[in-house]
Structure formats: structure tokens, C-alpha cells
Amino acid sequence: MKAAGIVFINLGTPDSPSTASVRKFLREFLSDRRVVEVPRAIWVLILYLIILPFRSPRVARNYKQVWMNNISPLRFFSQRLVDGVAAKFAEHYPDAKIHTRLAMSYGDPNISAAIDELLAAGCERLFFLPLYPQYSATTTAAVHDQICKVFAARRDIPQWAWLKSYYDHPDYIAALASSVQQHWSENGRGELLLMSFHGIPKRNVELGDPYQSHCEKTAEALAGELGLNKSEWVLSYQSRLGKAEWLQPYTDKTVIGLAEKGTKTLDVICPAFAVECLETLEEIDGEAHEFFIEKGGEAFRYIPCLNDEESHQNLMFSLCRPFLEEKNVNFR
Numbered sequence: 001m002k003a004a005g006i007v008f009i010n011l012g013t014p015d016s017p018s019t020a021s022v023r024k025f026l027r028e029f030l031s032d033r034r035v036v037e038v039p040r041a042i043w044v045l046i047l048y049l050i051i052l053p054f055r056s057p058r059v060a061r062n063y064k065q066v067w068m069n070n071i072s073p074l075r076f077f078s079q080r081l082v083d084g085v086a087a088k089f090a091e092h093y094p095d096a097k098i099h100t101r102l103a104m105s106y107g108d109p110n111i112s113a114a115i116d117e118l119l120a121a122g123c124e125r126l127f128f129l130p131l132y133p134q135y136s137a138t139t140t141a142a143v144h145d146q147i148c149k150v151f152a153a154r155r156d157i158p159q160w161a162w163l164k165s166y167y168d169h170p171d172y173i174a175a176l177a178s179s180v181q182q183h184w185s186e187n188g189r190g191e192l193l194l195m196s197f198h199g200i201p202k203r204n205v206e207l208g209d210p211y212q213s214h215c216e217k218t219a220e221a222l223a224g225e226l227g228l229n230k231s232e233w234v235l236s237y238q239s240r241l242g243k244a245e246w247l248q249p250y251t252d253k254t255v256i257g258l259a260e261k262g263t264k265t266l267d268v269i270c271p272a273f274a275v276e277c278l279e280t281l282e283e284i285d286g287e288a289h290e291f292f293i294e295k296g297g298e299a300f301r302y303i304p305c306l307n308d309e310e311s312h313q314n315l316m317f318s319l320c321r322p323f324l325e326e327k328n329v330n331f332r
């Protein structure tokens with residue numbers, strides 16, 4: 001087997017929960033045209049005059065609530081996951097040279113540095129695995145752009161492949177289902193299972209982004225695996241930004257509506273997030289949790305992301321295996 005490099009890529013996160021670090025992160029993230037498609041001249045004004053000055057201190061306070069000693073949850077769990085998968089590679093392919101790296105779309109460690117390190121370590125083949133089960137141009141294509149930008153500046157391009165999505169991979173659905181079942185066995189079963197996915201603007205879907213259809217397929221497959229009928233689960237979209245319409249139903253309104261209509265116990269899972277982050281810990285287990293209780297709910301039970309669970313490491317291993325074994329790669 002030729003020396004191979006695997007790059008796991010997540011969104012990115014600030015270096016610290018300070019306003020300055022959050023501002024730096026938001027500036028890079030929200031300047032990407034894949035993320036915000038508003039015409040540049042208008043967007044630069046909104047970003048620099050409104051979002052960066054006003055949102056950064058508020059979001060920094062939110063990050064402070066979920067920060068783990070001196071590391072962000074997203075960075076902590078992503079690195080643990082990658083370390084766990086690296087150990088599996090070493091165990092299953094003891095004679096092979098497989099190098100793994102975690103990289104971020106925004107902030108450090110960046111994709112370009114990861115590629116440089118892997119090539120310097122002698123990797124002749126590279127595989128990129130964005131940690132987004134559902135494809136969206138706002139996230140997955142942004143990763144693809146960055147990979148292509150790095151190679152556009154190189155003369156000798158290595159053989160490389162990437163994984164576009166894994167929204168219906170049997171090991172992904174099985175890992176989610178077993179996390180729900182474990183949660184039910186430890187905490188009891190709520191009246192309803194809410195599956196909350198990160199949202200994107202509705203217009204993006206109208207223009208051809210398959211994200212919504214991927215989320216729906218994940219949700220239906222998970223409900224099927226758990227044997228739930230239509231009245232036992234709900235899909236919603238969280239984390240909207242700005243005034244435009246995003247995918248509906250919105251998670252905050254859904255949670256409030258359910259509590260007002262008499263749901264007392266709610267189990268909540270966020271299948272679009274590979275690992276814990278601000279959007280799961282603060283927005284869902286913090287804010288949405290509070291809304292539910294304020295409006296009359298009794299128990300809001302957040303089901304953790306797959307994080308560095310064994311089932312998640314095995315899923316990552318399965319996703320990399322065809323590439324590592326140089327089989328005919330036939331990814332979706």
C-alpha cells in the first residue's frame with residue numbers, strides 16, 4: 001500500500017472565547033462566498049458595520065458558556081475522534097503508512113497546512129473526509145474549493161479523493177440509532193424525538209443545494225431504524241442567521257409550539273453535527289432547552305453527538321476503507 005494521508009475536515013472554531021478571537025473567526029467564515037451569497041458590496045457593509053461589531057461580543061459570551069478549560073468543544077471532540085480513527089488504522093493496517101490530520105475550513109489547523117504536512121511526510125495519495133454527513137454547498141463545497149485552491153498552486157498534484165456525503169450510510173444511521181437507544185435506556189423514552197439539523201437559506205435549496213433532501217433522508221432512515229411512526233418524530237432546522245427565510249420548520253419555534261400544545265418530554269438529537277459545538281451545546285441544550293421548560297415542558301433530553309464514540313470511529317473507518325484498500329472508489 002502506498003503511503004496515504006487522510007484529512008478529516010470540520011468547520012472551524014475560535015482559538016479562544018474572547019471577542020477578538022470570535023470576531024477573527026466570524027470574519028473569515030462569513031467572508032466565504034459559499035457561506036454568504038449576498039452581493040459583496042452590500043455584504044461587506046453588513047459584515048463590518050453590523051455583524052462583526054455587534055455579534056462578536058454576544059457570541060463570545062455564548063462560547064464562554066460551553067468552553068472546556070482551554071479548548072472549544074468542536075476542536076476537542078474532533079481531535080479525539082481523529083486520534084481514535086488513527087489508532088484503528090494502526091491496528092487494522094499495521095504495515096501500512098497511513099497519516100491522519102484534522103483540518104478546519106476556517107481558522108487553524110487549516111487545510112493547506114495539513115496537505116503540506118502530509119506531502120512532506122511522503123504521502124502519495126490523499127483522502128479528504130468533510131465531517132458533514134449531509135452535503136451542502138455552504139459547507140462541503142467550501143471544503144472542496146479550498147482543496148482545489150491548494151492544488152491549483154502546485155505543480156505535482158498527488159492522487160486524491162474526497163467523500164461528498166454519508167447521510168444514508170448504514171453505519172451512520174446505525175450509530176445514530178444506537179445513541180438514541182442508549183439514551184432511552186438510561187433516561188427513559190420521551191413522547192417525541194426531535195431531529196434538529198443546522199439550517200441553510202431556503203433560496204440555496206431552490207437554487208439546487210441538495211442539503212434539505214439529505215437531511216430528510218437521514219431523518220427518515222433514523223426513524224425507520226428506530227421503528228418510529230410519523231407521529232413519534234419531528235424534523236426541524238436550527239441556527240438561522242439574518243432576515244432571509246431559512247429552511248423550515250425552525251427548531252426554536254417547533255420546541256415552543258410542542259411545549260404549548262402539551263408535549264411534556266422531548267428527546268432531541270442533532271444528526272448534522274458530527275461532534276459537539278456551540279450550536280448543539282448552547283443553542284439546543286441551552287437555549288431551546290430553556291424555551292421548552294418556560295413554555296410548560298417538563299423534560300428536554302439532549303442526546304449527545306456521536307463525538308469520539310466507538311461507533312463513530314468505526315463509521316469513519318468504514319468511510320475511509322475503500323480508499324485505503326485502493327478498491328474501485330464509487331462514492332456518492
Ligand SMILES: C=CC1=C(C)c2cc3[nH]c(cc4nc(cc5[nH]c(cc1n2)c(C)c5CCC(=O)O)C(CCC(=O)O)=C4C)c(C)c3C=C
Pocket residue numbers: 011012013014026035036055059072074132136138139198199200201239241272273276277278279
Ligand atoms: C452542520 C453543518 C453546517 C451547515 C450546513 C452550516 C451552515 C451555515 N452556518 C452559518 C452561520 C454560522 N454557523 C456557525 C456555527 C456553526 N455552524 C456549524 C455547522 C454548519 N453550518 C457548526 C459546527 C458551528 C459551530 C462552530 C463552533 O465553534 O462550535 C456560526 C458561528 C456562531 C454564531 O455566530 O452563531 C455562524 C455565524 C451560515 C450562514 C450557514 C449557511 C449559509
Ligand SMILES: [Fe+2]
Pocket residue numbers: 198239
Ligand atoms: Fe453554521
Ligand SMILES: [Fe+2]
Pocket residue numbers: 239278279283
Ligand atoms: Fe447558533
